[in-house]
Amino acid sequence: MPTNTFFRLPEERRERLVNEAIIEFSERSYTEASLSQIARRASIPKGSVYQYFEDKLDLYRWLLTEEAPRRKREFIGAAPREEDFWARLETFIERGMAFLVEHPRLARLSASAAAPTAVVEVRGLYKAICDAGLAELRAVLAEGAASGDLKTSDLDVATRFVSTLIGPGLTDVILQELGAELHEVLASDNLRKRLNSRRRRALAQQTVLFIRDGLGAEGKRK
Amino acid sequence: MPTNTFFRLPEERRERLVNEAIIEFSERSYTEASLSQIARRASIPKGSVYQYFEDKLDLYRWLLTEEAPRRKREFIGAAPREEDFWARLETFIERGMAFLVEHPRLARLSASAAAPTAVVEVRGLYKAICDAGLAELRAVLAEGAASGDLKTSDLDVATRFVSTLIGPGLTDVILQELGAELHEVLASDNLRKRLNSRRRRALAQQTVLFIRDGLGAEGKRK
DNA sequence: TGCAAATGCGACCGCGCGGTCATATGACCG
DNA sequence: CGGTCATATGACCGCGCGGTCGCATTTGCA
Numbered sequence: 001m002p003t004n005t006f007f008r009l010p011e012e013r014r015e016r017l018v019n020e021a022i023i024e025f026s027e028r029s030y031t032e033a034s035l036s037q038i039a040r041r042a043s044i045p046k047g048s049v050y051q052y053f054e055d056k057l058d059l060y061r062w063l064l065t066e067e068a069p070r071r072k073r074e075f076i077g078a079a080p081r082e083e084d085f086w087a088r089l090e091t092f093i094e095r096g097m098a099f100l101v102e103h104p105r106l107a108r109l110s111a112s113a114a115a116p117t118a119v120v121e122v123r124g125l126y127k128a129i130c131d132a133g134l135a136e137l138r139a140v141l142a143e144g145a146a147s148g149d150l151k152t153s154d155l156d157v158a159t160r161f162v163s164t165l166i167g168p169g170l171t172d173v174i175l176q177e178l179g180a181e182l183h184e185v186l187a188s189d190n191l192r193k194r195l196n197s198r199r200r201r202a203l204a205q206q207t208v209l210f211i212r213d214g215l216g217a218e219g220k221r222k
Numbered sequence: 223m224p225t226n227t228f229f230r231l232p233e234e235r236r237e238r239l240v241n242e243a244i245i246e247f248s249e250r251s252y253t254e255a256s257l258s259q260i261a262r263r264a265s266i267p268k269g270s271v272y273q274y275f276e277d278k279l280d281l282y283r284w285l286l287t288e289e290a291p292r293r294k295r296e297f298i299g300a301a302p303r304e305e306d307f308w309a310r311l312e313t314f315i316e317r318g319m320a321f322l323v324e325h326p327r328l329a330r331l332s333a334s335a336a337a338p339t340a341v342v343e344v345r346g347l348y349k350a351i352c353d354a355g356l357a358e359l360r361a362v363l364a365e366g367a368a369s370g371d372l373k374t375s376d377l378d379v380a381t382r383f384v385s386t387l388i389g390p391g392l393t394d395v396i397l398q399e400l401g402a403e404l405h406e407v408l409a410s411d412n413l414r415k416r417l418n419s420r421r422r423r424a425l426a427q428q429t430v431l432f433i434r435d436g437l438g439a440e441g442k443r444k
Numbered sequence: 445t446g447c448a449a450a451t452g453c454g455a456c457c458g459c460g461c462g463g464t465c466a467t468a469t470g471a472c473c474g
Numbered sequence: 475c476g477g478t479c480a481t482a483t484g485a486c487c488g489c490g491c492g493g494t495c496g497c498a499t500t501t502g503c504a
Binding site for chain 4: 267273
């Protein structure tokens with residue numbers, strides 16, 4: 001947890017630090033990321049940073065578990081209540097994609113915790129984040145099971161499958177769509193403008209169709 | 223590329239080095255992994271290692287693009303020719319799972335390259351590996367499209383979806399199944415015995431069903 | 445205005461890393 | 475036996491890191 005001093009900081013200074021930290025941690029894994037760099041780029045002496053956070057992990061943890069989720073919640077806003085379960089799922093996916101496209105660094109921040117690492121605390125953080133995401137998705141899917149739209153055979157496995165699809169899977173598809181590397185997208189505002197809301201809707205639709213009907217050809221399904 | 227000296231090494235010494243390298247690179251990201259550690263654990267002076275490989279990246283690249291694929295090919299063996307496309311896909315998935323379970327370190331080695339990193343060469347390596355995997359899977363799926371078993375609307379996106387499912391997705395499911403963390407599985411032979419061939423078949427079947435039919439409830443499908 | 449508490453600050457520390465190099469060793473050969 | 479060449483070895487280098495510490499500066503209050 002940051003110290004009170006941190007929260008008492010002039011907003012401009014605090015923002016500078018936080019933004020540089022987000023940039024650093026979105027481009028590099030926890031281990032690779034350098035507190036010295038963050039401080040240097042934010043023009044804040046390293047000694048001061050250690051007055052705001054206990055250590056590197058403290059800053060990382062706060063970003064990952066407090067600040068990023070807060071900003072995401074702010075962006076996503078209240079979910080519009082759709083009638084149909086599949087429409088609801090589609091919206092859920094589209095909102096996730098919108099966040100990825102509009103705030104790629106924040107999205108990457110969480111994904112970067114997936115890196116295989118020997119730092120056990122980071123692994124713990126990642127697991128917690130994953131579990132939270134899974135729980136959220138599971139709740140969505142449970143509604144579908146309740147309304148009879150979704151097969152109910154194994155909700156846990158289904159949740160994991162869907163989660164993988166709309167997480168790493170969609171990221172992959174989007175990058176291919178943009179024809180760019182992740183690091184280029186992070187650096188460029190221009191690239192991501194090419195995945196506008198209309199295109200995102202289409203991709204979300206395609207994803208939902210896959211989840212609902214699979215890839216088996218119509219005529220031949222057993 | 224390793225030097226000729228490396229290939230002329232007494233087998234026992236070479237194996238020691240390679241094995242320790244696999245362990246190190248499967249537990250840590252490229253940046254986190256330490257050549258000094260590998261050398262120390264293999265009881266080979268660091269100076270000697272630099273007689274076998276140009277640098278850390280050279281060793282990593284060789285492991286990732288030569289040695290691991292070679293061992294995987296050896297393990298998987300020739301694909302038994304099934305008649306039905308879906309049976310073929312199921313076998314493809316089951317073999318992949320078997321490799322993951324029997325050689326978790328080798329499997330992790332490749333996955334570890336997915337780590338977000340600022341080291342551009344590592345990103346290049348990862349992209350090459352992914353593309354190779356995607357091409358292989360695409361070929362499998364293309365057969366399904368040709369035989370009329372698979373929807374042919376967008377083979378590229380489909381390939382990416384399926385790839386994500388049987389890659390990170392199945393890994394997740396398996397870890398949940400084993401009730402263990404990745405690092406525990408790497409360390410323990412015991413754990414992975416619990417995912418025997420019969421259980422793997424079942425999981426592969428479940429995955430194929432999902433890919434073929436999706437999650438939509440039977441009665442309500444449009 | 446003066447003092448104490450909070451904060452800013454940057455030089456400094458120890459560490460482990462990737463990588464180098466001068467020298468030692470020993471196999472092979474005329 | 476002497477000389478050559480491939481190989482083995484570990485002390486050593488420079489670097490950037492995470493983190494510390496003591497002093498300078500500012501702030502808030504009586």
